[in-house]
Amino acid sequence: MRRNWDESNIRVRPNKKGSRPRTKDRPSYKDAEIGRIITVDRGRYTAVVDEGSPTERTLTAVRAKELRRNPVVVGDRVALVGDTSGQEGSLARLVRIEERDTVLRRSADDTDPYERVVVANATQLVIVVAAANPEPRTGFIDRSLVAAFDAGIRPILCITKTDLKHPQELLDYFAQADVRIVLSESRDGRAPSEEGSQGLSPNLVETISSLLEGEVSVLLGHSGVGKSTLVNALTGSTRDTGHVNAVTGRGRHTSSSALALQPQDAPADTWIIDTPGIRSFGLAHIPAENIVGAFTELAPASAGCPKGCSHSRTAAGCGITAFVAEGKAGASGPARLDSLRKLLGVEENPEVGSEKELGIVE
Numbered sequence: 422m423r424r425n426w427d428e429s430n431i432r433v434r435p436n437k438k439g440s441r442p443r444t445k446d447r448p449s450y451k452d453a454e455i456g457r458i459i460t461v462d463r464g465r466y467t468a469v470v471d472e473g474s475p476t477e478r479t480l481t482a483v484r485a486k487e488l489r490r491n492p493v494v495v496g497d498r499v500a501l502v503g504d505t506s507g508q509e510g511s512l513a514r515l516v517r518i519e520e521r522d523t524v525l526r527r528s529a530d531d532t533d534p535y536e537r538v539v540v541a542n543a544t545q546l547v548i549v550v551a552a553a554n555p556e557p558r559t560g561f562i563d564r565s566l567v568a569a570f571d572a573g574i575r576p577i578l579c580i581t582k583t584d585l586k587h588p589q590e591l592l593d594y595f596a597q598a599d600v601r602i603v604l605s606e607s608r609d610g611r612a613p614s615e616e617g618s619q620g621l622s623p624n625l626v627e628t629i630s631s632l633l634e635g636e637v638s639v640l641l642g643h644s645g646v647g648k649s650t651l652v653n654a655l656t657g658s659t660r661d662t663g664h665v666n667a668v669t670g671r672g673r674h675t676s677s678s679a680l681a682l683q684p685q686d687a688p689a690d691t692w693i694i695d696t697p698g699i700r701s702f703g704l705a706h707i708p709a710e711n712i713v714g715a716f717t718e719l720a721p722a723s724a725g726c727p728k729g730c731s732h733s734r735t736a737a738g739c740g741i742t743a744f745v746a747e748g749k750a751g752a753s754g755p756a757r758l759d760s761l762r763k764l765l766g767v768e769e770n771p772e773v774g775s776e777k778e779l780g781i782v783e
């Protein structure tokens with residue numbers, strides 16, 4: 422059964438005439454201020470109101486009863502009432518979640534379709550992997566691409582540590598796929614955390630910054646790939662203190678699973694959402710056609726499949742299988758199709774098919 426935590430699941434019962442509920446059931450909160458949620462921490466929400474205006478404030482809020490069980494997540498735009506001064510000790514009341522443009526979701530794993538909203542209103546998913554140390558895993562990247570496709574947000578693959586190794590295999594693997602790839606490396610080939618290292622070059626940081634400008638970008642990556650290095654270079658903050666407008670005074674590693682940061686000198690609508698608690702996406706809630714759809718170079722070939730085709734190795738008349746066999750998906754076609762089958766759960770060889778790398782933590 423598909424269960425949603427999304428607000429779309431909560432329906433307001435129409436009154437007898439079938440019209441909208443009476444006004445008295447729908448407080449309008451005309452004086453409410455609209456803010457963006459930047460952290461969620463044990464029932465306390467941190468929001469920035471009036472982004473980019475001279476009166477920009479970061480404030481703490483608690484949810485109002487009328488929100489019922491609707492989760493409020495990082496990236497949400499919310500209506501706030503009560504004490505919205507943002508002064509120390511002040512507490513606002515969060516009374517409404519504005520309609521979301523996008524919703525990035527995940528399941529706990531690939532079998533339990535119980536899904537959660539990870540981040541709202543993101544426009545890009547930046548998948549960060551290292552060229553080496555740790556070795557990149559295409560399965561993880563493909564899985565993340567599926568999550569982005571399902572959410573309708575643009576994926577960007579950022580390959581770090583290219584000073585250690587040129588990521589030729591990865592570039593070949595994604596040669597036919599519709600995904601933007603950015604390479605990042607430290608200037609002098611030394612780990613940026615090393616004493617005396619020159620870190621990332623200003624040009625590189627500028628290139629990446631321009632990709633993020635005006636976007637709400639979710640950064641996702643395994644531990645050690647250089648995500649903090651990147652976030653720090655982009656936001657001008659230092660590790661563990663990376664923050665926004667220096668107002669909340671909280672470190673990066675709160676118990677929250679995501680945190681929105683604002684790069685220095687970026688337009689007010691530019692946000693980077695770091696996801697320290699999320700290592701990968703379970704895909705159980707995603708329909709098969711969206712898993713196929715994320716494999717952009719293979720998906721069109723599914724038009725030639727019989728109805729309900731599993732796209733497995735033995736599926737009769739599978740258009741994708743034929744497309745790849747004819748070499749039309751390029752040299753990486755067979756490897757991409759193997760990966761697609763794993764994510765679809767139709768890989769006959771369980772040795773290959775088991776994807777036990779999820780390691781999702783909260």
Ligand SMILES: Nc1nc2c(ncn2[C@@H]2O[C@H](COP(=O)(O)OP(=O)(O)OP(=O)(O)O)[C@@H](O)[C@H]2O)c(=O)[nH]1
Pocket residue numbers: 581582583584585605606607610611612613614615642643644645646647648649650651
């Ligand atoms: N050679 C090289 N090392 C890098 C590069 N980027 C990051 N590193 C090093 O890789 C190590 C991990 O980088 P972090 O930025 O802490 O990685 P992270 O992904 O944030 O890891 P967690 O904080 O564990 O989530 C550090 O020693 C960095 O200095 C790079 O481009 N080249």
Ligand SMILES: [Zn+2]
Pocket residue numbers: 723726727730731732733736738739740741742
């Ligand atoms: Zn097929």
